[in-house]
Amino acid sequence: MGRKAIYTRVYNQLRYEILSGEIAIGSPLPPERKLAEQLGVSRNTIVRAYSELEAEGFIVSRMGSGRYVEALHPAPSHAQTHWGKQASGKLAAAPSHMAELLSVTDTYPNTINFAHGDGGKHTLESSCFSDYVKSTAEQLHSYYFTSVQGLPELRERLVAWMDMEPISSPEQVVITSGSQEGLYLITSLLARPGDLVVTEMPTYFGSLQLFQSLGVQxxxxxxxxxxxxxxxxEGILARYRPRFLYTVPTYHNPTGWTMSLDRRKKLLALSERYQLPIVEDDAYRxxxxxxxxxxxxxxxxxxxxVIYLNTFSKLLFPGLRVGWVAANRSFARLLTRMKELSITTNTLGQLALAAYLRDDALRPHLQEVRKQYAEQAAIMAGHLDRFRPLGIRYERPAGGFYFWVSLPEEINPRQLMTECLQQGVSFTCGDMFLLREAEQPYIRLCFTHERTDQIDRGMKIIDHVxxxxxxxxx
Known part of the structure; x- marks a missing residue:
């Protein structure tokens, strides 16, 4: 039994380090004897762990040179009934995390929700955006199609709102049905099944699900x-030629971390040197x-x-489903041709947003929600500070929606998540943001969805559990 426990611990440790990128793709693994000495275990323990990782496709043996970390193929498709065979060849069996997350409130309607990544109804109520929707709904042209590329006035307003020198024309902006559609269009243009894409890890699970479903490594x-x-x-780019890099550099989902200015400059330099497109998801800026x-x-x-991706889902509310992509003119034209396949984005929402931006109503709204979010984050942080004697660790984010919380070693995140859900509190487990489910210590808590009284109540329940x-x- 002890031998099995040691093997399992070594296997899970190596597996997590590969999934998180801490052991980089293409890098050699230590010889069995050397790693056994480093970890203080038997060589047989390492042999067994390596064998399991190789069977799963995480590593590969090369005759005469040892074992190396492999780029993971998308998860294999599950068995399908005959009518689904054609579709199953195009969609890999990626985890249904989005469906799982959105179903929480259906299954547990009274749950205190730290799982959803949005601003909550209280911020929508103070935004006055509903007034713009009502006014727009009275205009007959709001019920008909607009430009495939997006409402011209909204694109003009977004150019002014972004205020970035490289984006000087509405012809560089394409309106999408949220940032997820934008990422889908970008990936479909830049990559084919089997191609390589680079991303930080952990990362937004919607991007992982999309990449895996499209067969991208x-x-x-x-x-x-x-x-x-x-x-x-830099070491990866010296060995591989990925089609593009996807990043959430500002108030990252799920960690809340922000890429430093120095690293941003170095990333842009690498992009120029290797001609690597960068997809910047800037939803939380x-x-x-x-x-x-x-x-x-x-x-x-x-x-x-750099291809810039953003959405009003975080700035206003997720059900609006209006986002945008800003890029060089030639790529924007390609995106528009791809966008023709879904015809257009809802006209009423675009017209309401154009009026909202025209009246400069978004700026004061954001000033107000930042105050609310700061108060909500402070309340959650106060509870997390009281959890520290239990062995939890966290860093307070400077913005965005999330706390990335490390649990004590003996606490299983999924078991904790299940038990808290039964007690009336939901949150997300850290392996949702990895390529595969894995033993890892993290949970993600969203501090923006619930009002302050509910945050206080929910954190007390987590404390009790x-x-x-x-x-x-x-």
């Missing part, structure tokens, strides 16, 4: 509090709690390599 790059590890990325973040990658882009599990395991 993902190269993970580890992060720290200053964002993506550019030194690791205007949701800082204190000082403003470093400039966006796109604002510093001098080569046209944590205390109970610690006592049970002690």
């Amino acid at each position: 993902i190269i993970p790059v580890p992060m720290d509090a200053n964002g993506m590890r550019i030194d690791v990325l 205007h949701l800082h709690l204190d000082a403003e973040p470093p400039p966006s990658l796109k604002s510093m882009d001098r080569t046209g390599n 944590l205390q109970s599990r610690k006592e049970l395991l002690s």
